[in-house]
Amino acid sequence: MTREELNELLQTDENFRIERTASTSNMDKFQEAICAFSNDLPGSGKKGYLLIGVNDDGSVSGLKVDDALVKKISGIRSDGNILPLPVMSTEKVETEKGDVLAVAVTPSLFTPVRYRGRVFVRIGPRKDIASAEEERILTERNAAHLATFDVMPCREATLDDIDTDIIKQQYFPQAIDTETLETDTRSFTEQMASLRLYNKQYDCPTMAAIILFGKQPKYFMPGCYVQYVRFEGTTKAGKIINEKEFKGGLTTLLPRLESFVADAIVTQRPEEISLLREKTVTNYPGGALRELLMNACMHRDYQSNTPIRLYQFDNRIEIMNAGGLYGEARPENFPHVNAYRNPIVAEAMKVMKYVNMFNRGISRVQEYLQTNGSKPAHFNVNKLTVFEVVVMDANVTALERTHDELRTKLAQxxxxxxxxxxxxxxxxxxxxxxxxxxxxxxxxxxxxxxxxxxxxxxxxxxxxxxxxxxxxxxxxxxxxxxxxxxxxxxxxxxxxxxxxxxxxxxxx
CATH class of the missing domain: 1.10.10 (Arc Repressor Mutant, subunit A)
Incomplete structure (x- = not known):
């Protein structure tokens, strides 16, 4: 943004596209504004601007913008409080009277956008929580932008095909602000539609609703399950020791998968350091496997008939899901650039705390492995139709490391x-x-x-x-x-x- 462009915004009265603030610490105010700009209630299709370091009268407050402030405001995009994730950019503009941090927000295609469960909109220069009618407008506008598979209608399905109790008792209270939910007089399907779980045009659940809360998702999507196989040895030619299939909506599948990983895959054993001391050796850190499986469920291509594969060998675990890198993500920028093939599924998994922070999963996995003394996970991102990750057994890693150290000592x-x-x-x-x-x-x-x-x-x-x-x-x-x-x-x-x-x- 040039100074001339900034001056034009400063000289324009506050309206549905411009909000000014001299504060640098009111994060709620900032995120409410970004949420409102993302919803673009007037439907202008034009960017909204949050100008930090500007007084209400349009004068520059004299702020000095440092890297910490830029980082804090930029972090709003991916901290998961605003869902779906906002499309925004931050830029520091220097003037004679001080700095201005300009936040440009592009209207979302997937409205309504919520900040901590509330839908914010701008009505002229004023920001407020959307009324039921305004939220309906945003929901219907979203129907015109069916860009991803998970927001498409599952036209064969009815409400009988999803677990409505989980939606009402567990998901709604986490996805929608308590006060808003208590005063919400809309029908159940209208509430679902506001979260992109129901398509009003075809009067049926969306694919996201089936993936997340479906009683038998595999009926509608044959590859919608997780296949576990334990092979003897180090190749798929080995004898199959155990196999198991995990199916159902993610809200019921994921807890069972987590328990299985903790009870049947992750093992701990004492290793003698001396006669009086032992240390505990874990083959695979549970946190790393959990993160990788959540990542596979969130990013997989649900249109494929191939299940998520969780294969365990004597020396490693392989996790593979249909669908390679998506959108702007490329092998050369992985894992620093991320895109969501299933934004509604990703939003729901964040709301229900299956994932903690967007774009942090890979680094968390490597941190878990490093702490455990394991080798870093190897990600095969060059395949077009699948995404694969390999995690080595820490016992094997430790043994290889010990062998190398002992050979070195022996030579000396x-x-x-x-x-x-x-x-x-x-x-x-x-x-x-x-x-x-x-x-x-x-x-x-x-x-x-x-x-x-x-x-x-x-x-x-x-x-x-x-x-x-x-x-x-x-x-x-x-x-x-x-x-x-x-x-x-x-x-x-x-x-x-x-x-x-x-x-x-x-x-x-």
């Missing part, structure tokens, strides 16, 4: 010590042994005569003690090294080293 050791410790480790198991028993096992036929030792002290100082310091062997009485009944055993790290030495037959 003295050659003679390597030979002796190999003879020692490869000739014992998980039992406890006295120092004398360990010395005898080290002096096995595998050890050259010149490297065997009959000195108990030499064995303790130069072989057993270093092995303990490396974490490969641990004493039974760690706090009393010279305990008369002291014994020793292989640690988990020592067992891994034994595997490396045995399988790879290191030349040491």
């Amino acid at each position: 050791l003295d050659d003679n010590f390597k030979i002796r410790v190999k003879s020692l480790i490869c000739n014992i198991n998980r039992d406890y042994y006295s120092a004398r028993e360990l010395q005898l096992r080290m002096n096995s036929a595998q050890t050259p005569l010149e490297l065997r030792t009959s000195s108990a002290r030499y064995f303790m100082v130069h072989i057993l003690k270093p092995a303990i310091e490396l974490g490969w062997i641990a004493p039974l009485y760690a706090d009393t090294p010279h305990h008369p009944k002291q014994k020793y055993k292989l640690t988990e790290l020592g067992i891994t080293m034994k595997v490396i030495l045995s399988e790879e037959n290191h030349e040491i």
